[in-house]
Amino acid sequence: MAKEIYKNRIELLQGTLDMLILQTLQWGPQHGYGISQAIRASSGEVLQVETGSLYPALHRLERQKWVESEWRVTESKQKAKYYRITAAGKEQLAENRDRWEQMVAAIGGVLGTDCG
Structure with missing residues (x-):
């Protein structure tokens, strides 16, 4: 049971x-x-995404075809991998936003606040 809770988290x-x-x-x-x-x-x-979380997430999104990447030169003349959202990524974002809004409304209901 604890393992399932951890996985959900x-x-x-x-x-x-x-x-x-x-x-x-x-x-x-x-x-x-x-x-x-x-x-x-x-x-x-408030939110700070550390490198150790960001790049694994970007690689995961790329494997799922939600983002694509290409190497480019930055304004400071350094080579960097640039990411862009795909059509599938835009669909996934819409689904995630819907679920997020439902979650915020549900938590607001429990807390007795009007979040929606």
Whole structure:
């Protein structure tokens, strides 16, 4: 039972990170550092995605065909892998957002707050 709870927790965390990455890529192609900075800035400096979580998530999203990548040269003339969201990724993001909104409404109901 404890193993199943842990697995569900990991899936929730991965799903949330995936959703944040896909949302960030909706704004345009970006390299890994740019993705982490966009998440940090748009969350009011609250959410910080560490390299050890970001790159495994990007590789997972790429395997699932939700993002594609290509090597480019950055503004500072360094080579970096840029990621962009695919059509399948946009569909997945829409599903994730729907589930997220349901979860927020459900938690709000339990807490007695109006989140929706």
